[in-house]
Every structure is written in structure tokens, then in C-alpha cells.
Amino acid sequence: MTSRRWIVVAAAFLAAPVLAGCGAGFDATTNKPYAPNEAQVLIENGRYGSKSGIHIPQAFILGPDSGAQLPWRGSAPIYLNILNTSGTPDTLQAVNAGDMGQVKVATPIQLPSNQLVNTGKPNPQLMLEAIPKSLRGGETVKLDLQFANAGTISLNVPVVTRSREFATYPPAPGATPAATPTPTPSPTGEAEEEH
Secondary structure (H helix, E strand, O other), X not given: OOHHHHHHHHHHHHHHHHXXXXXXXXXXXXXXXXXXXXXXXXXXXXXXXXXXXXXXXXEEEEOOOOOOEEOOOOOEEEEEEEEEOOOOOEEEEEEEXXXXXXXXXXXXXXEOEXXXXXXXXXXXXXXXXXXXXXEOOOOEEEEEEEEOOOEEEXXXXXXXXXXXXXXXXXXXXXXXXXXXXXXOOOOOOOXXXXX
């Protein structure tokens, strides 16, 4: 075989895995939407379902800036969008985070019928406190939401870093900043004379 043929055969051999990934069809991971702020909860038949008329289309815990970490025993705000479609008002009374710390609920969160409620705006009403380990983002925390009428709803909530669309949110209390390189002084090249 000539060297040109060897190059063509080697290129085809190396390109095969890449081209095979393109043929994954509708089940390819690149074909699935990625939204780190959507808790994988209450999803039935490919769409958001509900439990007792409670829909939770968005849930996340705001973690540190990219490259930083939330300290051990630190705290982080929890952001939930909750829609009550039961026809009667409900109240989010408490949140339990199991062994991942305690959740402080500023006041019981009123959920009027057919009105979307955001627990994080204008100020976070839910705060995960006394976190037993440092968090960097990418983790999930299991939360049990306790409603007056709907009962308990459990969900796994992702910890997202304060970057991209989350960069405008206020930082989590006590988050350590990302390590920034210390600038090194550059030599001037000329010595100063004393007079």
C-alpha cells in the first residue's frame, strides 16, 4: 500500500467514532434539552405533571461563582417556581433537606390558585443552611416540600453555579471567591539612579 492510501485508511479509522456519534438519531444526548435549573420532578409522559395540583416547573439552589465553593456549614438560597392549579389556595409550610442541612423558610409561602409564585424574588424566602459539605455546583439536593393541602412533594434540586444566566443573582452568603492568579511584577529593565 502506498503512503497516501495509509493516510486515507487511518483517517477513516479515526473518524469512525465521530461519525457513529452523529448517527445516534433522536436518542442522542445532544438532542435532549439541557437545563440545569429544572429539577427532574413531577414529569409524566415527557411533560410536567402535577401532584394535587402543584406544578414546579423550575427549581435550583444557587451555588458559588464558577470555580469557587460554598463553605462547609455555609448557606445557599433555594429558588422555586410553584404553580397551584388545584382551584383552592395552598401554603408551602416547610422544607426538609434531610442530611444536607436545614432549610429556613422566612414565612409560610402563600400559593394563590392559578398564580405562578417565585420563592426567590425579590428576595430568597428559602435558605439551605448548615450545609454539611462544601458545594461547588453540579450536585443535587433532595428536598421534601410540605404543603398545607397538597401534602409532601419530594424533588432532587440541582446546585447551579452563579454564571451565565445566573450571574446576575446575588451571591450566596459566605461563598469563597474563585482563585484568581496573582499578577507578577514585570521587570522594568532599567535601574533607577540615586541622586
